[in-house]
Amino acid sequence: MKFMIRRFFGLLGPNGAGKTTTLEIIETLREKTSGEVTVAGFSIDQHPNEIKKIIGVQLQAAGYYPSLTLTELIELFAGLYNAEVDPMEMLKQVGLEDKHKAKFKELSGGQKQRFSIATTLINQPKIVFLDEPTTGLDPQARRNLWDLIRKIRDNGTTVVITTHYMDEAEQLCDRVAVMEAGKIIALDAPDALIDKLVATGFERKKEVKKANLEDVFIHLTGHEWREG
Amino acid sequence: MKNNYSQYRAMMAIARASFRSIMRSPSAVVFTLLFPLIFILVFGFINGGGIRLDVALDGNSDIHNPVFDSIASMQGLHLIPGLTKEEIDHNLQKGDIDAIINIQKRLADNTISYNVEVTTNIASREKGIIIRSMLEHLVDKANLQAAAMEKPMVALSSKEIHIREYKTIDFILPGQLGFSLLSSGVFGTAFVFFNLRQTLVIKRFFATPIRKPFIVMGEAISRLVFALLGAAFLILVGYFAFGFTLIHGFATFATMLFLSALGLIVFMGFGFVVSGIAKSESTIPPFSEHCHVTSISFIWDFFRDRKFSRMASAHLQSTASHLFK
Numbered sequence: 001m002k003f004m005i006r007r008f009f010g011l012l013g014p015n016g017a018g019k020t021t022t023l024e025i026i027e028t029l030r031e032k033t034s035g036e037v038t039v040a041g042f043s044i045d046q047h048p049n050e051i052k053k054i055i056g057v058q059l060q061a062a063g064y065y066p067s068l069t070l071t072e073l074i075e076l077f078a079g080l081y082n083a084e085v086d087p088m089e090m091l092k093q094v095g096l097e098d099k100h101k102a103k104f105k106e107l108s109g110g111q112k113q114r115f116s117i118a119t120t121l122i123n124q125p126k127i128v129f130l131d132e133p134t135t136g137l138d139p140q141a142r143r144n145l146w147d148l149i150r151k152i153r154d155n156g157t158t159v160v161i162t163t164h165y166m167d168e169a170e171q172l173c174d175r176v177a178v179m180e181a182g183k184i185i186a187l188d189a190p191d192a193l194i195d196k197l198v199a200t201g202f203e204r205k206k207e208v209k210k211a212n213l214e215d216v217f218i219h220l221t222g223h224e225w226r227e228g
Numbered sequence: 229m230k231n232n233y234s235q236y237r238a239m240m241a242i243a244r245a246s247f248r249s250i251m252r253s254p255s256a257v258v259f260t261l262l263f264p265l266i267f268i269l270v271f272g273f274i275n276g277g278g279i280r281l282d283v284a285l286d287g288n289s290d291i292h293n294p295v296f297d298s299i300a301s302m303q304g305l306h307l308i309p310g311l312t313k314e315e316i317d318h319n320l321q322k323g324d325i326d327a328i329i330n331i332q333k334r335l336a337d338n339t340i341s342y343n344v345e346v347t348t349n350i351a352s353r354e355k356g357i358i359i360r361s362m363l364e365h366l367v368d369k370a371n372l373q374a375a376a377m378e379k380p381m382v383a384l385s386s387k388e389i390h391i392r393e394y395k396t397i398d399f400i401l402p403g404q405l406g407f408s409l410l411s412s413g414v415f416g417t418a419f420v421f422f423n424l425r426q427t428l429v430i431k432r433f434f435a436t437p438i439r440k441p442f443i444v445m446g447e448a449i450s451r452l453v454f455a456l457l458g459a460a461f462l463i464l465v466g467y468f469a470f471g472f473t474l475i476h477g478f479a480t481f482a483t484m485l486f487l488s489a490l491g492l493i494v495f496m497g498f499g500f501v502v503s504g505i506a507k508s509e510s511t512i513p514p515f516s517e518h519c520h521v522t523s524i525s526f527i528w529d530f531f532r533d534r535k536f537s538r539m540a541s542a543h544l545q546s547t548a549s550h551l552f553k
Binding site (some may be wrong): 006027052053055059061062064065068072076077079081082119 | 233234237238241244245246248249252253254286424427429431432433434435436437439468500
């Protein structure tokens with residue numbers, strides 16, 4: 001499978017399908033059993049450190065020193081990547097500039113994910129890997145995160161995302177791969193995959209209304225993403 | 229991204245972050261600084277040194293005589309008059325008094341003589357021996373005077389050499405320093421590193437270009453700096469507040485810090501191993517305890533035959549008897 005430059009690639013699949021494992025192999029965090037992986041021309045066997053320099057990694061449940069402030073954590077990762085960054089500027093990119101003095105453990109779920117994404121951008125990576133970034137977030141925080149991820153893509157970074165929310169993949173991804181038991185069983189643009197299914201004569205059992213419950217929820221509780 | 233990636237810079241970033249994290253962790257501060265400090269304060273205020281001999285005076289004893297006066301004026305012997313027989317028995321049982329003295333005046337053939345009866349107990353045998361020899365000396369001297377010998381056959385002259393004076397704090401402080409290093413080195417490292425692994429902080433580091441040994445070294449540097457600052461603080465408190473002996477001044481201070489650093493590196497090694505073996509947080513204490521016991525018994529073996537340890541243990545005994553009296 002190939003990830004295109006400046007594209008949004010989605011890795012879909014049920015729990016346990018091997019999405020995270022695949023991602024971690026590409027991120028050089030896990031040994032592969034067979035096959036070849038190259039990232040931007042570097043083989044993960046020969047040049048793992050070169051790869052680490054050009055990718056940004058957001059783990060499914062990454063931790064940070066709990067008692068450090070966000071500014072201090074950004075400084076830490078700037079050191080780890082040997083990058084010169086302005087912590088406030090980084091936090092501003094993910095909308096956390098007001099929280100620069102807060103400790104990581106004091107952030108809400110959505111804020112933690114946004115901060116986690118900020119740490120992946122420090123080295124101005126060519127590819128960013130996001131592992132289920134929206135899992136466990138409320139609809140507002142999810143939409144807010146989508147905007148952030150789109151912005152990253154628009155800045156010229158390839159984004160690879162795993163998710164098991166199909167609406168998310170449909171909204172964001174240019175190409176998706178569907179995984180099942182460690183194997184890719186479909187690989188195409190979301191629209192193309194849907195068209196293919198429809199061409200086989202598939203029909204939804206229930207007539208789709210012009211809005212769904214999530215639209216109702218957003219309509220009732222407002223678009224504004226809130227703290228907490 | 230630059231090609232000349234500096235592992236050193238990345239390592240120092242971890243060291244800085246980890247140091248800030250330690251400074252904000254209550255358990256590290258309590259175990260490294262507060263506990264040892266409390267012990268130093270407690271032991272520092274106990275005045276060790278010198279033997280105190282408590283001697284009760286029997287109620288029937290005659291006290292209007294020169295023998296009593298000389299006993300009362302003896303140095304190191306603390307005479308307690310006015311106790312009833314029950315009180316004396318009770319205190320003797322408890323070990324609060326070391327001996328009972330009863331002086332009786334005798335009148336025979338128009339000459340006055342005295343009989344000094346001393347009762348010691350088996351529980352404080354050493355003190356009993358000292359009291360008896362002190363009294364024997366007094367009795368001999370009195371008899372010698374009575375015999376009016378002009379030129380004594382044997383004379384004793386004694387002098388004391390003043391070498392380094394050992395204070396209680398001189399033995400307590402290094403012990404507490406060791407305790408501080410041990411807890412910070414083994415417990416601190418094991419718990420913190422295990423937690424960092426568990427909460428995937430380390431995994432996130434793996435996704436950056438830093439090499440694994442530099443992560444460990446970064447963590448180790450921060451711990452080393454923190455523990456040495458703690459050690460310096462404890463030594464300085466001991467020195468300024470309780471007169472801890474730094475025999476060559478700053479050189480001794482520097483040597484102590486250097487040895488602390490060596491010790492800490494060994495203890496941290498244990499800590500890293502424990503954090504690697506431990507499968508869950510609850511298995512860390514038993515592993516760490518094992519390391520503690522091994523280290524302590526090793527140190528004990530090392531010092532077993534040294535004069536140092538004998539002097540230290542004598543001091544510890546006196547401190548212990550103060551504590552458990």
